[in-house]
Amino acid sequence: xxxxxxxxxxxxxxxxxxxxxxxxxxxxxxxxxxxxxxxxxxxxxxxxxxxxxxxxxxxxxxxxxxxxxxxxxxxxxxxxxxxxxxxxxxxxxxxxxxxxxxxxxxxxxxxxxxxxxxxxxxxxxxxxxxxxxxxxxxxxxxxxxxxxxxxxxxxxxxxxxxxxxxxxxxxxxxxxxxxxxxxxxxxxxxxxxxxxxxxxxxxxxxxxxxxxxxxxxxxxxxxxxxxxxxxxxxxxxxxxxxxxxxxxxxxxxxxxxxxxxxxxxxxxxxxxxxxxxxxxxxxxxxxxxxxxxxxxxxxxxxxxxxxxxxxxxxxxxxxxxxxxxxxxxxxxxxxxxxxxxxxxxxxxxxxxxxxxxxxxxxxxxxxxxxxxxxxxxxxxxxxxxxxxxxxxxxxxxxxxxxxxxxxxxxxxxxxxxxxxxxxxxxx
RNA sequence: GGAGAGGUGGCCGAGAGGCUGAAGGCAACCGCCUGCUAAGCGGUUUUCGUCGAAAGGCGAACGUGAGUUCGAAUCUCACCCUCUCCGCCA
Numbered sequence: 001x002x003x004x005x006x007x008x009x010x011x012x013x014x015x016x017x018x019x020x021x022x023x024x025x026x027x028x029x030x031x032x033x034x035x036x037x038x039x040x041x042x043x044x045x046x047x048x049x050x051x052x053x054x055x056x057x058x059x060x061x062x063x064x065x066x067x068x069x070x071x072x073x074x075x076x077x078x079x080x081x082x083x084x085x086x087x088x089x090x091x092x093x094x095x096x097x098x099x100x101x102x103x104x105x106x107x108x109x110x111x112x113x114x115x116x117x118x119x120x121x122x123x124x125x126x127x128x129x130x131x132x133x134x135x136x137x138x139x140x141x142x143x144x145x146x147x148x149x150x151x152x153x154x155x156x157x158x159x160x161x162x163x164x165x166x167x168x169x170x171x172x173x174x175x176x177x178x179x180x181x182x183x184x185x186x187x188x189x190x191x192x193x194x195x196x197x198x199x200x201x202x203x204x205x206x207x208x209x210x211x212x213x214x215x216x217x218x219x220x221x222x223x224x225x226x227x228x229x230x231x232x233x234x235x236x237x238x239x240x241x242x243x244x245x246x247x248x249x250x251x252x253x254x255x256x257x258x259x260x261x262x263x264x265x266x267x268x269x270x271x272x273x274x275x276x277x278x279x280x281x282x283x284x285x286x287x288x289x290x291x292x293x294x295x296x297x298x299x300x301x302x303x304x305x306x307x308x309x310x311x312x313x314x315x316x317x318x319x320x321x322x323x324x325x326x327x328x329x330x331x332x333x334x335x336x337x338x339x340x341x342x343x344x345x346x347x348x349x350x351x352x353x354x355x356x357x358x359x360x361x362x363x364x365x366x367x368x369x370x371x372x373x374x375x376x377x378x379x380x381x382x383x384x385x386x387x388x389x390x391x392x393x394x395x396x397x398x399x400x401x402x403x404x405x406x407x408x409x410x411x412x413x414x415x416x417x418x419x420x421x422x423x424x425x426x427x
Numbered sequence: 428g429g430a431g432a433g434g435u436g437g438c439c440g441a442g443a444g445g446c447u448g449a450a451g452g453c454a455a456c457c458g459c460c461u462g463c464u465a466a467g468c469g470g471u472u473u474u475c476g477u478c479g480a481a482a483g484g485c486g487a488a489c490g491u492g493a494g495u496u497c498g499a500a501u502c503u504c505a506c507c508c509u510c511u512c513c514g515c516c517a
Binding site for chain 1: 476497498
């Protein structure tokens with residue numbers, strides 16, 4: 001959520017930001033209503049002040065058993081007036097609030113103008129594309145040959161868009177989760193948290209999934225509960241409605257969770273394989289930091305995610321999302337795109353964002369800059385470290401051999417119970 | 428699921444229609460005092476909104492929302508949450 005004061009005082013900035021994102025919102029309407037609201041508010045507060053004064057007098061008179069009937073008359077009519085204004089004010093406030101919740105964040109100055117993912121500038125590259133003496137297979141074919149992932153069973157148990165992993169495949173999943181968490185907690189200073197996989201509507205609003213992206217969430221029928229689309233939601237909301245000690249910042253958290261997404265807007269995209277599923281595992285890293293350091297923290301958060309791919313020996317590039325590709329809540333996002341030789345393209349495997357105070361304002365996460373000073377909003381950041389399903393895709397496609405066997409990367413071996421090679425299974 | 432108790436400031440805890448943003452204590456901070464420390468004495472310390480250049484003024488907040496009343500932390504209703512006991516259960 002944007003600061004309503006910035007909206008008021010810096011209309012041009014907001015309009016330019018919206019235009020850069022390629023979205024337009026009826027701001028004119030907002031300004032008119034906001035003015036009306038302030039007008040009414042002042043009136044109501046004046047009247048309340050009057051009423052408070054007279055009420056006090058009534059109390060005094062009654063205590064001295066004097067006649068207060070004149071004052072009672074007067075205050076009663078003030079009350080009626082307040083009621084009337086109050087009603088309109090309530091309606092206005094609700095309209096304005098729900099509108100402000102639908103305005104996206106203002107892109108950071110380092111975000112370039114662009115319309116689609118085609119326009120995202122590449123900011124760095126690590127490693128290089130692996131050469132194969134044969135035409136590399138796509139991961140879903142490999143997974144079938146290795147018998148480690150079963151899409152049909154997933155569809156049978158749930159519906160299409162779900163899968164299950166089996167044997168060394170399930171082990172690989174668990175190994176990656178542990179490897180990621182170990183690096184984050186032992187080497188990078190993150191505190192591991194094990195969080196609820198469902199959250200309430202307030203939490204979803206806090207991080208920006210609601211109200212705009214309802215159609216992408218799985219909701220529990222009859223409850224104010226949603227399956228989380230990423231552990232960013234429960235983790236960022238750990239400190240919702242709190243004022244944190246400055247000394248406790250920055251706070252680094254990491255969490256594993258399954259993620260549930262309807263992918264409502266992506267029907268027909270990536271229908272085969274593990275790339276786009278309704279449920280996938282992910283390890284997330286989250287930071288709550290002081291505003292002045294948040295862009296440095298974004299760079300280091302990005303590195304914390306990159307290291308994982310480097311250890312796994314997977315070639316990737318990093319892109320800086322252009323204005324048109326930027327997510328609703330983010331001010332700046334780096335996507336890490338891993339090379340997939342089977343598909344012959346780069347695919348997003350991690351998304352690292354600085355939300356500045358956008359989420360903090362929605363969720364009410366503050367800190368005290370110094371003694372006696374007013375509380376200020378923290379900046380929140382998060383990134384995948386990493387998406388497990390897509391990492392499996394990358395390992396299968398990059399470490400495949402001509403007989404369709406797949407070599408387990410060295411970094412994962414300590415977690416693989418002695419398994420060093422996945423072999424095709426005769427059926 | 429059944430029965431009961433309860434939700435007040437950073438924490439503990441009083442208040443049971445008006446002078447209560449809230450006694451008292453703890454904690455923190457600032458003075459004073461004191462070989463050091465501790466103790467003691469005096470003072471300060473919630474948040475949001477609004478007006479203001481600022482000082483400050485005003486409005487709001489005692490789980491949430493609605494109601495009664497001139498006036499609600501205090502009365503009424505609904506909801507949420509926490510705890511205890513019983514049942515069930517990983």
